[in-house]
Amino acid sequence: MARTMKLRIFRGNSKDGGLQDVSVEANEGEVILDVIHRVQAEQIGDLAVRWNCKAGKCGSCSVEINGKPRLACMTQVASFDEAETVTITPLRAFPVIKDLVTDVSFNYKKAMEVRAYEPPADLKPGEARMQQIDVERSQEFRKCIECFLCQDTCHVIRDHEENKKSFRRPTLLYSLGRAGHAPVGHHSQSQAIRPGRTWPWNVQHHQVLYRSLS
Amino acid sequence: MSNQLERYKYDVVIIGAGGAGLRAAVEAREAGLSVAIVCKSLFGKAHTVMAEGGVAASMGNVNESDNWMVHFRDTMRGGKFLNNYRMAELHAKEAPERVWELEVWGALFDRTKEGKISQRNFGGHEYPRLAHVGDRTGLELIRTMQQRIVALQQKDGRDHGDAEKFIKVFAEVTITEILKENGKVSGAYGYRRENGEEILFEAPAVILATGGAGKTFKITSNSWEGTGDGHALALKAGGHLIDMEFFQFHPTGMVWPPSVRGLLVTESVRGDGGVLTNSEGKRFMFDYIPDVFKDKYADNEAEADRWYTDQANNRRPPELLPRDEVARAINSEIKAGRGTEHGGVYLDVSKRLPADVIKKKLPSMWHQFYELAGVDITKEAMEVGPTCHYVMGGAWVEPDTAAVIDVPGLFAAGECAGGMHGSNRLGGNSLSDLLVFGRRAGLGAVEYVKSNGANPVSEGSVAAAAAKIEAPFNNPGSENPYALHHELQETAHNLVGIIRTKTELEEAIAKIADLRARAKNIGVSGGRQFNPGFHLTFDLDNMLLIAEAAAKSALIREESRGGHTREDFPTMSSTWRQVNNITTWNGSSIAVEQKHLPDLTKELFDLFDIHELEKYMTSDELSQSRGGSN
Numbered sequence: 001m002a003r004t005m006k007l008r009i010f011r012g013n014s015k016d017g018g019l020q021d022v023s024v025e026a027n028e029g030e031v032i033l034d035v036i037h038r039v040q041a042e043q044i045g046d047l048a049v050r051w052n053c054k055a056g057k058c059g060s061c062s063v064e065i066n067g068k069p070r071l072a073c074m075t076q077v078a079s080f081d082e083a084e085t086v087t088i089t090p091l092r093a094f095p096v097i098k099d100l101v102t103d104v105s106f107n108y109k110k111a112m113e114v115r116a117y118e119p120p121a122d123l124k125p126g127e128a129r130m131q132q133i134d135v136e137r138s139q140e141f142r143k144c145i146e147c148f149l150c151q152d153t154c155h156v157i158r159d160h161e162e163n164k165k166s167f168r169r170p171t172l173l174y175s176l177g178r179a180g181h182a183p184v185g186h187h188s189q190s191q192a193i194r195p196g197r198t199w200p201w202n203v204q205h206h207q208v209l210y211r212s213l214s
Numbered sequence: 215m216s217n218q219l220e221r222y223k224y225d226v227v228i229i230g231a232g233g234a235g236l237r238a239a240v241e242a243r244e245a246g247l248s249v250a251i252v253c254k255s256l257f258g259k260a261h262t263v264m265a266e267g268g269v270a271a272s273m274g275n276v277n278e279s280d281n282w283m284v285h286f287r288d289t290m291r292g293g294k295f296l297n298n299y300r301m302a303e304l305h306a307k308e309a310p311e312r313v314w315e316l317e318v319w320g321a322l323f324d325r326t327k328e329g330k331i332s333q334r335n336f337g338g339h340e341y342p343r344l345a346h347v348g349d350r351t352g353l354e355l356i357r358t359m360q361q362r363i364v365a366l367q368q369k370d371g372r373d374h375g376d377a378e379k380f381i382k383v384f385a386e387v388t389i390t391e392i393l394k395e396n397g398k399v400s401g402a403y404g405y406r407r408e409n410g411e412e413i414l415f416e417a418p419a420v421i422l423a424t425g426g427a428g429k430t431f432k433i434t435s436n437s438w439e440g441t442g443d444g445h446a447l448a449l450k451a452g453g454h455l456i457d458m459e460f461f462q463f464h465p466t467g468m469v470w471p472p473s474v475r476g477l478l479v480t481e482s483v484r485g486d487g488g489v490l491t492n493s494e495g496k497r498f499m500f501d502y503i504p505d506v507f508k509d510k511y512a513d514n515e516a517e518a519d520r521w522y523t524d525q526a527n528n529r530r531p532p533e534l535l536p537r538d539e540v541a542r543a544i545n546s547e548i549k550a551g552r553g554t555e556h557g558g559v560y561l562d563v564s565k566r567l568p569a570d571v572i573k574k575k576l577p578s579m580w581h582q583f584y585e586l587a588g589v590d591i592t593k594e595a596m597e598v599g600p601t602c603h604y605v606m607g608g609a610w611v612e613p614d615t616a617a618v619i620d621v622p623g624l625f626a627a628g629e630c631a632g633g634m635h636g637s638n639r640l641g642g643n644s645l646s647d648l649l650v651f652g653r654r655a656g657l658g659a660v661e662y663v664k665s666n667g668a669n670p671v672s673e674g675s676v677a678a679a680a681a682k683i684e685a686p687f688n689n690p691g692s693e694n695p696y697a698l699h700h701e702l703q704e705t706a707h708n709l710v711g712i713i714r715t716k717t718e719l720e721e722a723i724a725k726i727a728d729l730r731a732r733a734k735n736i737g738v739s740g741g742r743q744f745n746p747g748f749h750l751t752f753d754l755d756n757m758l759l760i761a762e763a764a765a766k767s768a769l770i771r772e773e774s775r776g777g778h779t780r781e782d783f784p785t786m787s788s789t790w791r792q793v794n795n796i797t798t799w800n801g802s803s804i805a806v807e808q809k810h811l812p813d814l815t816k817e818l819f820d821l822f823d824i825h826e827l828e829k830y831m832t833s834d835e836l837s838q839s840r841g842g843s844n
Contacts, residue, residue, distance in 0.1 A: 013743060029471020029587070041696035045747035046740025050256070052437040055477050055582055057353065058259045074585055097408055098744040108257065112377065116365035117320040125314035126273070129329030135322050139347065142322065142354060146258055178357075 002027050005035055005077060006085040009047070013098045019087065020044075026077045032088065033061050033072035036100070048099035059147030063100050064089045069149040093152040106164060107148050107171065114175040141177030219676070220406075220413040222382075223668070224250040226659045227402050227417040229389050229444065232260035233352075233645060234628030234652035235423030236359035237312075241656025242421075243366050243381050247663060250415055251363070252384045254407070254439050258360050261425050261437055262648070265352025266480035266578065268334060268344030269649070270642030271309035275330040276342040277525070282306040283821050284340055289643060290822075291506075292338040292536045293606070293636020294775045295791055295830045296457065299814050300613035301634040305643070305650050312649035313345050319365075321358040323347055335485040336641045338536040340510075341525075344642040349480050349576050355645060387413060389443070390752055391679045392420055392451040392624060393671050399451070399623025400669040403679035407749060410742020412680055418669045419659040422447060422609060422618070422626040423652065427760040429699075429753070431602035432707035435467055435478040438753075444630030445763075446756035448609040449799040453618040456632035456794050458607035458760070459767035460777040462639055463712050465540035467601025469558035474586045476601040479561065479579060481641040483596075484533045486575055487522055487566035490544070491595070492552035492559055499532035502543035506829045507535060538638040538776045541600040545712050548599065558599035564592055600712055604639055605760075606777055607767070608632030610796060615658030616651050623662060623669070627655035633794075637776025686751045687742075691735030695750040698736065702729055702757060710765045715781045719769040726762045727803075733758060762804045767795040770806055788832040814839060 005026040008019045022043060024035050033051055040047045051061040054073045061072040066087050080086050094102035150170040156163050226242045228235045231253035242249050253260065272285040286306035290297055317323065317331065323345050324332040333342040347354040363381060371377030389404035401416040424444030428436025445455055466479040484490075492498050500518075503511045511532045512518035518531035533540065544559050554560060563572060569592035573580050576591070583589040583596060609626035610619045616631060618624040628648035635643065709722035733755065738748045773787035774780050794809045819827075819839045827836060 027472060030473040031586070034473045040746060041694075041700075045694070045696070045738070046745040048744035048746060052255055052259045052261070052439065053264050054437065054474070055264070056585065057350070057578065058263050058437070060256065060259050101408075101744050103408075104256065112364060112367070116361050116368055118365060119318045119320065123318055125311060125318055128317050130322075130325055131329055132325045132332075135325055139322055142347075142357060143350065145263075145353070 003082055005080075005082075007035065007039070008085055008087040009036075009039070009099070010089040010096075011044075011047070011099055012096065014096050017096070017099075019089075021085070028078075030077045031073055032065060032070075032075045032077065032086070035077060036072060036088065048097070048101045050101055057145060059145035062091055062147045062149050062152065064091060064152070069152040071147060071149070091148065091152040093154070093158040094148075104148055107146070107151060107169070110169050110171070111175060114172070117178075138178065141174050144171070144174045144178075146171075218411070219680075220411065222250060222413070222415050224248045224415060224417045225663050226250070226419045226421060226656075227252060227415045228421045228423055229253075229402065229447070230260065230423035230425060230628070230630075231257055231383065231385075232262035232423060232425055232628065232648065233355055233359060234648035234655070235260075235421065236356070236363060237649050237652030238421050238423060238625075238627060238656035238659070239381060240359070240362055240366065241653045242659055245657075245660040247660060248380045250382055250384060250417070252387045252389055252402070252404070252415070254388055254443075255386065257383050257385045258356060260356060261439060262352045262356045262645070264435070264437070264478065265355065265645055266349040266478065267336060267482045267485065268346030268351045268642050269309070269313055269355065269645035270336070270339060270343045270640065271313040271345060271646055272306065272341075272343060273310045273313065273331060273333065273345070274341075275326055276333040280341040280343060282310075285309070285343065286818070287821055288339050289640060290636070292640040292643075293638055294786065295636065296775060296794075296811065297636030298613055298633035299812065299818055301651070302636075303818060304613060304654070305634060305647055308650045308653075309646040312646065312653065316355065316358055316649070319358050319362045321347075321354050323354075334482060335534065337481055337484065337534045337540065338640040339642065344485075346482070348574070349482055349578050351645065384413070388749065388752060389447065390683060392447050392621075393675045393679065394451060394621075395669050395672055395675065397622065398666065398669050399621065400671045400675070403676065405683055405742075408744055410745065410748065412683060414671065414676060416668070416671050418666050419623050419625065419663050421616075421655045421659055422624065422630050423628050423648075423655070424630045426629045427605050427757065428602045430702065430706050430757040430760045430764070431461075431711070432703040433467065433476040433600075434602040435464060435476055436602070441753035442605075442630075442756045442760035443753070444626060445605075445608060446759045448618050448621070448624065448626060448630075449759055449763075449797070451618075451621050451624055453621045453624060454610040455607055455763050455797045456610040457637070457767065458605070458632075458763035458797055459771050459795060460606035460637045461602055461764065462537055462604035462606060462777045463541040463600040464603035465537055465544050465600055466561055466598040467603075468582075468587065469554075469597050469599045470556035470587060477582065477586070478601065478603065479596060479598050480576070481537070483561060483563050483576060483579060486563060488533065488561050488563035489531070489566070490533055490540070490559055490561055492547045493554055494552055496552075498547055498552070498559075499535070499540065499543055502539060502546070503532050503535065504539060506826075507539070511535060536638055536640060537603075541712060542779060544598075544600055553599075554597045556597050558597040560595040561598045562595035564594060569593070602707075604644065605629060606632065606635045606637060606639055607763070612658075614654065615661070616655035617658050617662070623666065625655040625658050625662075627651040637778060686736055686738040686748060689735065689737050691737040693732050693735045693737065695736050695738070695747055695754055698729055698733055699750060699754050699757070702726070702754070702761060705729070706761050706764070710761065710768060713779050713781050714768050716769065719765050722765040723762065723769065726758060726765060730758050730762075759799065759804065763797045763806075766804055766806045767797060770795060770808070786830070788830060788835075791830055792832070792835070
């Protein structure tokens with residue numbers, strides 16, 4: 001069923017801006033990103049919003065909806081009462097570029113500070129042997145879509161700009177988990193890899209990581 | 215003209231930061247070149263992220279009978295023998311190395327019991343062949359490549375004191391033009407999306423790795439980025455596109471709710487046992503097995519079901535036919551009135567696998583349907599229908615070096631390059647394609663730069679490129695870019711879609727010409743700062759070229775093959791199999807010429823059973839090749 005949705009969208013840039021009220025049609029099954037796009041196509045041609053996959057897989061369309069960090073593509077219109085005015089604002093933890101788009105380069109800079117994975121020198125292509133149970137532990141960290149909503153939720157940087165210089169951010173945990181738990185071994189080593197075992201070089205890599213951070 | 219022009223000099227500029235672009239970057243940097251990676255989105259958001267099922271490579275981890283020759287045969291069959299055989303050969307031979315290399319770089323694939331990389335079944339692949347990470351293989355691939363780039367940057371930081379000295383990522387930049395001097399590439403010009411400021415890259419080599427063009431169509435699995443930029447840049451630089459009539463309509467996109475229409479439902483659902491049924495409950499794919507595939511696919515449910523546990527003694531279920539066959543079958547069922555409430559068919563995996571296995575093997579599918587459609591796929595069937603997913607056509611390139619023909623210094627890899635997949639791509643062959651040819655494009659650029667030094671950009675070229683970017687702001691016209699895009703998508707979908715006819719294609723060509731004329735009157739509201747209406751104006755220009763190339767090539771090809779089905783010419787023609795459609799842009803319209811497809815070498819010819827080739831080739835070809843020169 002089509003309905004009219006009342007939105008209050010931030011319009012502006014780093015210098016000034018404010019909330020603008022708009023009314024827009026919304027159809028059954030639509031998400032907030034759909035109605036933002038309809039506003040863009042029909043009312044405000046230069047309304048800035050990031051998006052890519054529209055399936056909750058790329059983490060581009062992060063905004064705040066009624067003050068809560070959300071993916072616009074995964075937030076159902078039907079989750080709001082028809083009488084409600086829904087407020088859409090940019091992520092507060094990062095500087096506004098324009099409208100709903102923020103400067104998230106902070107996250108890329110911090111990611112660059114974590115030493116990247118480097119394979120063991122003696123690992124040859126096709127020789128790696130790992131058990132599914134070990135792989136799954138690290139795969140869990142690799143599901144991160146880098147939407148930066150966890151950063152936006154974290155009050156240490158959300159409310160305190162001065163902390164960004166030294167604070168490593170919540171996504172540090174993901175970076176460490178990703179790099180540090182890779183359970184690579186290979187069959188030239190005489191021992192079979194047992195489930196649940198982390199190989200010594202990984203422990204070394206962990207130590208390198210922590211040293212690079214301290 | 216913007217306030218100041220940002221200027222950079224690199225050995226290679228890579229346009230696109232998906233799998234192909236990043237793989238090319240690694241190759242070029244490791245050979246000692248300086249590399250700019252330019253992408254329209256933030257780094258790490260490229261469409262490769264969306265790839266679900268896996269990467270095809272004949273490692274033989276699950277079935278030892280697999281090897282490059284079997285993979286080559288499957289790829290040629292899938293493409294209905296229109297593939298550039300040399301590309302298909304290189305792809306099949308090199309894919310395993312590229313997958314193992316990813317693993318060395320830190321990718322964590324799912325495992326077999328022996329601890330090797332697990333491989334899953336997919337449409338058109340004779341053996342389990344797709345290395346995978348649940349149903350988020352693309353995410354793992356792009357993160358691994360991202361990490362590899364960061365590793366190279368960190369090394370440069372240690373060795374040279376500046377991590378971005380030799381590889382720098384320019385995120386949220388759109389390239390509007392490939393610059394040339396003296397007939398050779400000299401650089402690339404574009405604007406920053408964030409503020410509209412213009413940016414110039416001077417470089418003797420440019421690699422196009424921009425992906426697809428699905429946004430030309432109304433129902434698509436592609437993100438906003440899939441606007442055929444690399445295709446259009448190649449054309450505008452004097453290159454050509456090959457076989458642009460071939461678009462892949464993936465058989466299973468979501469159909470409900472309308473907001474997610476077209477969103478991909480991975481082929482892994484069928485690979486892992488999902489069956490397709492119509493509104494009458496009939497498993498209809500048994501009715502759609504084409505003659506050329508009759509000996510490889512089960513013609514009854516009992517055999518098809520046995521195949522999941524015993525592949526040696528049973529033929530494959532017809533749900534795993536190549537994508538073009540399944541898409542056409544679904545289309546026919548819906549047209550015949552046997553579709554679901556929302557105009558799709560049912561895809562059900564809930565009766566085949568236990569809930570916990572579905573959630574483990576297909577976690578993002580479960581999440582996608584649960585969150586966006588309110589459907590629990592562990593308990594009920596999905597509604598699915600065809601969605602524009604991939605373009606087989608693309609820049610016409612030299613197979614070994616990925617060099618764009620007729621444009622020295624320009625290279626293309628991945629979806630924006632053509633030839634590799636013929637008339638239809640097999641699932642899983644895209645991720646392997648972009649690794650194999652991303653690397654080869656990087657190598658090609660390295661060799662080119664070594665023998666061709668810098669080619670300075672003239673101020674005249676810069677001024678001309680700048681004037682084009684400024685134009686829509688000075689235009690008093692009243693056309694709305696969003697509305698024109700919508701009309702183009704309707705035209706492409708209705709008239710250049712899954713089933714085509716002469717009259718509809720002629721109508722499409724006229725409408726596209728009309729849209730192009732109207733696009734000259736687009737007036738952009740707002741300023742240069744992150745202005746999506748302004749951005750769309752340039753994307754739209756590219757999509758108009760894609761649509762025109764597709765419609766004109768489709769009109770000329772009077773047969774049905776792979777991702778091109780003509781209602782008025784419903785069968786394959788062995789004469790047309792020998793023909794590539796080559797498109798050229800003269801500045802105002804697209805022209806299409808026919809060129810003879812390169813002949814299979816004797817060595818590759820002999821990999822096939824002669825009786826199979828008889829289904830595709832003319833008797834003249836068969837007798838010639840059998841005698842075979844190389």
